[in-house]
Every structure is written in C-alpha cells, then in structure tokens.
Amino acid sequence: MNWTVYLSGEIHTGWRQRVIQGAESYNLPVTFTSAVTDHAASDAAGDVLGGENENFWRDHKSSKVNAIRTKTLIENCDIAIVRFGDQYKQWNAAFDAGFCAALGKPYITLHDEEFIHPLKEVDASAMAWSRSPEQVVEILKYVTSA
Amino acid sequence: MNWTVYLSGEIHTGWRQRVIQGAESYNLPVTFTSAVTDHAASDAAGDVLGGENENFWRDHKSSKVNAIRTKTLIENCDIAIVRFGDQYKQWNAAFDAGFCAALGKPYITLHDEEFIHPLKEVDASAMAWSRSPEQVVEILKYVTSA
Amino acid sequence: MNWTVYLSGEIHTGWRQRVIQGAESYNLPVTFTSAVTDHAASDAAGDVLGGENENFWRDHKSSKVNAIRTKTLIENCDIAIVRFGDQYKQWNAAFDAGFCAALGKPYITLHDEEFIHPLKEVDASAMAWSRSPEQVVEILKYVTSA
C-alpha cells in the first residue's frame, strides 16, 4: 500500500521539507500533499475572480478557493500531520485537526512542549504527539513499513 | 421544531449569557448546550481516575473526558456558535469549527474584525460571521421562527 | 408515526395553504415546514450582520443565513414537496430537489404539464409528479394513513 500523508499547518519554517526528505531517505511508500504554502499566492487565490474592496470578502473568496484543494486532499489522505509553530494564530491548523477528527482520519500533531495545555483538545483526538519532524518520519516509517 | 444550539469557545466573558438571555427574551424554541465552562473543573475532569505526574497526560485524560461531552453535544446540535475572544490560543474553538464543517453542521462565528484574516478558513466554512451576541440572537430568531 | 413534510419552491401563490388546509381537513399526522416565505425578509436575512455595497455579497450573506434553516429542515423532513410555478427562474427549487435526491429523501414535484420537458431530470428522481395541491394532499393521506 502507498500511503498519502497530508501536511497541515505552519508554512514559515522548513518542517515540511524535513519530513519529506526524511521519508525519502528511508524510501518510504508515502506521497505527501499539502495546501498551497506560498503565503501571498494563498491570500490571492480568489483574486482572479475579481477584486474586492472589503478585506473580509477578499479573504472569504480566497479561502473558499483554497478549501477546494485542502478539503479534497484531507478527505483523500490516509494520515495528516498537523504542525503548530510559535507564530500567528494558526487557527486553520486546529480547524484541519477538527476536520480530521470528525472524519475519523488519523492525525499526528507536531509542536513544542509549551503548547501542551492550549492544544490539549487537539492532542486528545490525535493518534500521536511529536516534537520534531524526525519523530514524525520515524512514526511514518514504522506505520508504513513491514 | 425545537432547535439545539451548541455554544463553543471563549469561557472568560459573558457572551453565552447574552446569547441565552436574548433568546429567552424572544421566547425562541431553542435549547442551548455547551462544554463544561468552569475552567478549573474542566482541567481536572480526569483527576478522579487517578493523579498524573506528567502535565501532558493529566491534560490528555481530562480532555478525553471532556470530549465525551463535547463530541456528543456537537453531534446532537442543529447549529453551533463558535466564539473567538482576544485572549489565549483558543485552538479548541477552531477545532470545534473544523469538526462541525466535516459533519456538515452549520455554525456561526462570533469575533471582532481584527481576527478576520487569521480566521478566514474558519469563516469560509461558516454560515455567518457575527460581531456581537445580539447579532447571533437576531440570526437565531430569524432562523427558528416563522 | 408523525410525518414531517417540507414545502419547497414557489412563494407567490397559495399552494402551501391549500396543501396545509387539505391535510388539516383530513386530520393527517403531518407537520409542515418551509423556508421563510416572506420574500423581502428572506432577501434581507443577513442585513443584521452589517450592510453590503455589492449585490452579490448581500445575496450571499442572506442566502447562507437562510440555508441554516432550509438545510436543517430538509435534512429533518420525511417527505419534500417541490413546487415550480410559471414565474421566475426558481433555481432554488431545483437545487432543493437535487439536495433531496442525494440524501435519498423522497420528494414529490408539483407543476403544470408545460414544464414536463425542462423538469425531466427533476421528475426522474421524484417519487411522484402532481399537478395540483389537492393531488399532493391525497398522496399524503394515502402515505401517512392506515
């Protein structure tokens, strides 16, 4: 079986690359998917449909266009990794985790110890809590191999 | 039809009471449900099952006990109101929104303008964005009456 | 068993009343539900959340508020009656029919012979095609009695 792994959350550090390269180094049977991670492009996803004067509606349009992609990829993944970094609100990552939980889609969180308490509900529905991309890779290796 | 409305999110201001009292003043056919909103009690929900030395596991145990309640109430509600205030991470509120989205459960967000951008994905799946408990009450009145 | 019947479509003639009164005259075990049928109120359903300069967004906001009601009522009904009159585009009625079809919710269409051809796909998934509110009442009487 080839496993599809959706990488959700933080887009400002290189955690995705560390997970992907680690999986490649082990030659794991894994395909990675993700939202569009170019921040400016993501914010502008709906602009081609016409400009908006109100920030709310520009964000709304772009978010819905992005959701065509993210909802489909999450529904099609076997496992999601949900990353919380130390910047920004990152409510979209928690939203993805809740979405996975309701679908019964197994997910692994990736965050530092300082967020244990505010992420307790998110972690309670997760299958594992990891602290580094390398731990994620080890779990993927274990789960998809043998 | 009697409507069940789940109130999710912020527990440190009186927004729940304002929504509930507004609905009562209109005599709406609405029953409200909610997580346990006593912060200390919620954090200690699992303590009766035995103490823990690790913060992670104490939080884990309590969060799972709380989830028995919250998951059941969300699955049984007709509408959810998801409130984001200006304090704390509030990832549990975004998690609830994602959970509702995946279930096809309609939800209304309640937050200030300053959170438009970080909540754009959460708002994109919502049926409405409101800025005050009074607006929520008006929407509930419209939706459940006539 | 008490049956819940959702009345979808045309809001400019008295067909709803004729169905409801017919059912009452037979004392059928039926509860009727419906979208908000006050056209002006329906168009303004989202105005309480703030005004909009763009027609598209005003309509969008109001339609989503209305959908909280209609989606919930359709999901909770046992039977839907979908009425097509001779005015307006009435795409919302066809939308409701498609929504029912995907849910496996039985629905009965109510329209004149002139619409047989343009409604052929809608009728193909219906459980019955009726030409008058009185026929609808007779079907409800047969289905819910004995």
Next chain:
Amino acid sequence: MNWTVYLSGEIHTGWRQRVIQGAESYNLPVTFTSAVTDHAASDAAGDVLGGENENFWRDHKSSKVNAIRTKTLIENCDIAIVRFGDQYKQWNAAFDAGFCAALGKPYITLHDEEFIHPLKEVDASAMAWSRSPEQVVEILKYVTSA
C-alpha cells in the same frame, strides 16, 4: 493527484471546450467528465427500451437512463463546474448543484452577473462564482498545481 472535474449545465455554447482546452494548454492533471451533451441523443436515451405515447414517460425513461451516467460521474468527481447560460430553464444544472451540495462535493458556478439574484442559493453553497471559462481554468490551475 489527478483531479476529475465534472462539467454540468448548458450544452448550447462552447464553454466546455474552452475549459478543456485551457486546462490542456496548462497541462493540468485533470480529467473532465460530463453528461451526454448531444441534445437529441439525450432526449432519446430511453427509446431503445421501447416507444412511449406519453411525453412524460418518454422523458422519464430517458432521464433515468441519463441519470445512470450523471449520478455516477458526479459521485466520482472531485470538483464540479455548474454552468448557467441565458437560455432555457436549466433546472437540471441547479439540480446537479443541489446534489453536489448534499454530497459535500465542491462546485464552482459559471454565470453572468444578471443571474446573481436568482442563483443566490446555488452560489451560497458553491466554493466560487466565475464569470468566464478562463476564470474556471485559472482556479483549476491554482487548485490542482503546486
């Protein structure tokens, strides 16, 4: 991932070809599906099963044969594009949109500004509203690439 995109609605203009050719020009990982778009063939889909004297039943038989194809293709698509032109009733397009909405299948509408108001319920459940096939292509490019 290869994406399957169902093209619903208007069969009298060349919008399908413009979407398909645009996608090909970008070499997008997209497969397009559609109802049978030959009007006469579609109306006669059931004739092989025997002739009918009543228009209603001829339409009924043909529509059910067509629905074997359309229902299956919609359930198997990742995204639907629903086109409303300026001729005919086009209730089947709105029916498809409602079907998609109930399945949680993301769809994009394609129509002119003049239909904003009559299509407000259909647009309210859509992920995007586009005004030209070229906009559809750009959205597909964004969603399926990167």
Next chain:
Amino acid sequence: MNWTVYLSGEIHTGWRQRVIQGAESYNLPVTFTSAVTDHAASDAAGDVLGGENENFWRDHKSSKVNAIRTKTLIENCDIAIVRFGDQYKQWNAAFDAGFCAALGKPYITLHDEEFIHPLKEVDASAMAWSRSPEQVVEILKYVTSA
C-alpha cells in the same frame, strides 16, 4: 426503549394480526408499522395522479407512491419481520430484505421449511428464521424485555 417493528411481505393471511396480538398480550414495548396491506388500494395508489393506459406505468406510479411510505418506515424501524407465504412471487418481500441488509437493519424471516433452499441468501443475512408468528412474538419478547 420503545421498539418499532416493520412487518413486510405476505398480505393474504392473518400473520400480522397474530404477531400484533401476541405482542399486545405480553404488553411489549413495540410499535408495528407496515406497507398499505389493502391489495386493491395499493395497486391504485397512484391513480389519483391521473390514469395510465400502459400497465407498466400504472404499476410504476403506484409503486413509487407506496415506496414513499415503505422506504421511510423501513429506515425508521428497529427490526423488520419479512414473511414469505406459499402464493405469488413475493419479490417485494425479498427486495425489502435486501434493503434491510444493506442498511444494517436486523430482520427476522418467517417462512415454512419448504422455502429453505430458495431463501438461503435471504436467510443468510437475517438475524433469525422463524416458522410461526408465535415464534416471532417470543423473539420480540426476549429482545425487547428485561
């Protein structure tokens, strides 16, 4: 808990009454539902919508009207009893059994030994095979009591 029991199949003998009276004699917490069991009325269920020249379409119309009732009642029941007598084809009873099987709805067959072989697929998905209405009553008593 009150149990709803759907009685499917043969309408020419008094087995329904024997089951119902047996349940009443034990005062079981059971509500019984059923298709319309008046044969002539059932065949004429669609006549109010207009006459038909073709037998096929008359049957078709009536069967769809009947299906509004039977599909809803089967989906709402907790247990179905499916009776096969010694007359007629009774394909509708087998159809109901298949419908229950796909829904995961538990059903009990009621038929004589002579039908063991032709009903082997129907019995294979049943929770029990009974030979008399009195056995059905005993099973209902056991299942719904204590």
Next chain:
Amino acid sequence: MNWTVYLSGEIHTGWRQRVIQGAESYNLPVTFTSAVTDHAASDAAGDVLGGENENFWRDHKSSKVNAIRTKTLIENCDIAIVRFGDQYKQWNAAFDAGFCAALGKPYITLHDEEFIHPLKEVDASAMAWSRSPEQVVEILKYVTSA
C-alpha cells in the same frame, strides 16, 4: 472511466454471455462481475468448512461464503443488471435489487412483460427496465460512451 457492471440473477440461460459479448463487440469500457454461477459449486461453497446434517445449516454456511463475494462485488460495482427468468423463486435476485436500492447503486432490470406486476416494486427503484440482453448492451453503450 472504466465501468464495473455486476450481473445478478438467473444462472440457467445464456443472458450473461449475450450481454458480455455485446459489450465486447462495441469495445465498451466495462468490466463485468458476477456471483459464482456454477449452481452445484455455489450450493457447496461452505462444504470445505465441514459437513452439515441439516439442510438449513448447509445452505446457511454456503450462502454466507457466497455473500463474501457478492456483497463485495455489488458494493464495488457502478451499475447492476438484475435478471429475472421464468423458473425458480429467484428471491436472491430481488434481494440484490433491494440491496442496490438501499446503497443508491443504479440497477437495470431484465425480464419479460409477464412479470411487470410482481416486479413493480423492484422496477420502481430501477433506473431502467429492459426486455432483452441486447437492450442492456445498448444502454451500457449509451451510458459509458461519449
């Protein structure tokens, strides 16, 4: 798209071969599946698990082994063809039709005119009624081509 078509019912005439050969002659993108159609082998499907003294249990064991195959193939098919011949009870064919109906799986019946009345419930949920394998082939050609 390649279509999977399940052939259910009668095993004593050559209708399956006529459908399969017709599809091959048109080179349709169709894969056919079926229950084991060797009557003796089918009746003996469970014998390898040990002999039985009671007819009921021998049939029961074999039917459950057969159901592993048939249930899986029906759930995986896109279209089912359900054939009723003029011999035997054929309750398993009606059972398969009910199973398809509950799953929302489109099916086409294949039977002579003499069975219109006893099959009216089975036909009411079908997408088409055909009278010859050649008609089935034409429908498959129309549905899967273009």
Next chain:
Amino acid sequence: MNWTVYLSGEIHTGWRQRVIQGAESYNLPVTFTSAVTDHAASDAAGDVLGGENENFWRDHKSSKVNAIRTKTLIENCDIAIVRFGDQYKQWNAAFDAGFCAALGKPYITLHDEEFIHPLKEVDASAMAWSRSPEQVVEILKYVTSA
C-alpha cells in the same frame, strides 16, 4: 439532554448495579441499557426457534437473537461502559468495544491494572479507563451535568 449509557461485559459481579445506583444517588439524567444478563437465558435465546444438535449452531442462533438487541442498543447509546473482569475469555466485551470504536461511539473501559497490557488496544480507542464503578459514576456525573 438525557443520556443513554450501554453497560457491556462481565455479568457475574454486581458492577452494573453499583453504576446504576450511583447514578441514581446523584439523580443523573441517564438511562441505562444492557444485553440480557441472565446467562442461561442468553445462551437459550434461540431455542424457541427449534432445538439444535450441534453446539455451534445452538450458540450461533442464540447469539444472533441476542445481537438484535445488543447491536440496536449500542447504536442507540450515547456512551458505552465496557467491563472486563477476571474470569472467562470475555471476547464479547472486546467485540463491543471494537464495534463502538468503528461507530465513533465514546466508551469507557472498566478493569483492573493487571489487564493494562492485554487491553492496550481496547484502551487506546477508549475515552477513559476506570478502575471502579464509582469512578464511572463520577465521570458520568461530570459529563452529563452542568
């Protein structure tokens, strides 16, 4: 909201009564359901349908009759309590836990420390592990109150 709690597992000690009496002492809004807990009656559940010479088939018949009850009650419960004692194989309790897990039905295990390792998979999908009926009562009190 009134909560339905299914009590699964061990039938040879008084844990059910201790849970029920504890809930009553707190006047909790809880209704308890359970399999038939009379061992001899449960083993004989199918005997009314006729005797069997083979132990396997007697057990099979009775277990299916019991499953009409247990499957329905589990599907209708809000929470399940799954008790493992120190006698017998108790595979039915683990089966119920797996059934709950697949349905997304929250369950609480009740067992001694000695079973931590053999029950690790069952506990991994549980919402809580309790060691005494009194702990169960406290959790029910917390979850259903306030």
Next chain:
Amino acid sequence: MNWTVYLSGEIHTGWRQRVIQGAESYNLPVTFTSAVTDHAASDAAGDVLGGENENFWRDHKSSKVNAIRTKTLIENCDIAIVRFGDQYKQWNAAFDAGFCAALGKPYITLHDEEFIHPLKEVDASAMAWSRSPEQVVEILKYVTSA
C-alpha cells in the same frame, strides 16, 4: 478484481504464512496486509516519541501508533481473517472483529472447537468459521476466483 485480505490476531504461530503460501500456490488475486507482527517492536512503537514511567501510558502511546496502521488497513481491506489461538487474552483480535462488524466488512474467524462458546458473538457476525489456515485458503480461492 484484486482482493485485499487483512490478517488479524495471533502472532505466535505460523498461520499467516500458511494462509499466504496457500494463496500463492493457487496464484490467487489477493494482497495480504497485517498489523506489525514483531511483538517487541509493536510494544515499543511509541518509544521514539519519548519514554514513559507509567506502563499504562507507554502501552497507550504504542497502541495509538499501531492503530494508525491497523485502522487504516482494516478500513481498506475487502476481507479480514481473525485468528484466535490458545494463548493470551487476544482481546485485540475480538476488538478487530467488532470493528469489522460495525463497518460491514466481511470477516472469517479461525479457531479451534474449544472456543466455540466464548467466541459465539464474534462468530455470529462472521461470514464463516474456519478451523485451519488451509480452509481459509480454500474459501479465499472460491470467493476470489471464477
């Protein structure tokens, strides 16, 4: 069709190899999947995420990591074989059986006669009970061939 068969339960005897080799000797169109069957590795599955002082939490972490694999493989299989040997509690095997039952996933049990009574509920939902790996192979051959 290629069939995926999940092998659940006992990891201390060679039954998996006997099933796999038997299937290979017949060249069956079957792919086998399984939990990680290295006992020590399975118990240590979560250790990479950090050590634990409490046995319960070490088991909990490892079991959840294992469940990412097992839940996914069971949901993706067509048939499960559930083996009960004569050692250990084997509650995880019964848990898998219950999980399959709730999903409507057909499974075959593999166990000796001595376990007929304690496994009666597990067998009641199974499609077949086998006593040897060779019987399993014969059933797979029958089900997947022809």
